Amino acid sequence: MTTFLRDERNRLDLTQADASKAIGVGKTTFLRWEAGYPIPSDKLIALSDIGFDINYVLKGIKSQPLSVDKDQSIALKTSHSDLIAVLQYDLSASAGGGALVVAEHPIARFELSKRWLEQHNLHNKKLTVVPVRGDSMEHTLHDGDLTLVSLIDDLSEAREGVCVLRFDDEIFVKRIQYDFKTKGYKVTSDNNAYSGFFVEAEDIESGRFSVLGRVERVLQRARKID
Structure with a gap:
């Protein structure tokens, strides 16, 4: 695990001081982890939040793309009974201008701890x-x-929070708040440079708008967070 942790830190262009500060531990503690000491589960999650591939840190196995013609039941098999496979599909949630759903086949998979999910x-x-x-x-x-x-499966399961949305043929990730009076949704961005909008009840009833899912956590950061 020592080499894998160092490999991931180098991939993210982080020093030991950068990485330890980002997850709230001392540099000495991080040095011990890179020397082979066990990493607590909460700190593995914190490492994941700043972009570390935890599957690689723990097992030396990178998350690999799946062939689209593989059977889904095979794709859901895991390397260990304590892990659960979560599939990624060719669906992009746009935090800006929107993106189309272009396929339903799985393109990648991630193995997550059952204990962590529980x-x-x-x-x-x-x-x-x-x-x-x-x-x-x-x-x-x-x-x-x-x-x-x-x-x-039901809009009542997501009244507020950061969610993946569909409006016509576009997919977005936005912050929503349900308005019980009008039975519509206020949709906003966390970046103040973008204007919010309101989804009317008729857009929901006609099927133009739906909430596809709730963003539960960032599995992997694309870049270092200042």
Whole structure:
């Protein structure tokens, strides 16, 4: 694990001081981890939040793209019984101008700890990985971030928060707030340079607008966070 942790730090162009400061530990502690000392689970999650590929840190295995003609049941098999496979599809959530859903086949997979999913009440949810495109959700989400999304079947499951949305043929990741009086949604960006808008009840009823899922966590940061 020592070489893998160092490899990931070097890939992200971080010094030991940078990495340790970003996750709230001392440099000496980080040095010990790179020397082979075990890394606590909460700090593995913190490393993931700043862009470390934890699958690689722990096992030396990079998250690999899947061939689109592989059977999904095979894709869901994991290397260990304590892990659950979460598939990424060719669906891009745009934090800026929108992006089309171009395919339903899985293109990559991630193996997540069952224990971690249970701790965050995600073990019984239908999960997928969605990349962010654009800058309208900065500084919450950045272009290229990989987000863990829980898919929903009913709009009542997502009244507020950062969600993946569909409006006509465009997919967005935005912050939403349901208005019980008008039965519509206020949709906003975390980047003040972008204007918000309101989704009317008739757009929901006609099927033009829907909430596809809730962003639960950033699995991997696209770049170093200042």
